[in-house]
Amino acid sequence: MPEGKSRSVQDELVDLVQMLVAEGQRIAHVFAQRHGVHGTDIEALVRILVAGERGQPLTAGQLAAELGLTTGSVTTLLDRLERAGHVRRERDPADRRRVILRYGEPGRELAGQFFGPLGVHHRSATGDFTPTELEVVRRYLAATIEAFGSYRTELTREPGT
Structure with missing residues (x-):
């Protein structure tokens, strides 16, 4: 950057979010290695946990889309997680044709760790932040997640569509 030219707060936020994402990936990688699971397993478990806590459990197809994997790859991943007791596949009581993903007790323990x-x-x-400041951060992070999701969608589209 040329001398004397200051960066905007938005530019600094972009840098900070990139560092946050990178740090989160490093944490997940170290945790996965320590517990003998794949990094993708951790990402899958996080997505299953968050969806379940929001009262919107995922199907295998939804998980595949979220992770950017084929349904065959997700089936292999879920088979591995199910054998370890981390997840369960259950019939959706509202639509018996659908199978939803739930945490198993070992998965819940792993998530807790x-x-x-x-x-x-x-x-x-974040203990010193006021409720008003935390609300601004919450709004910012929600908007950032939405922007990341939009960009991911753009990346997964076929070129020229």
């Missing part, structure tokens, strides 16, 4: 300490660190880092 991952998110418990991370939550402690995060709450410590």
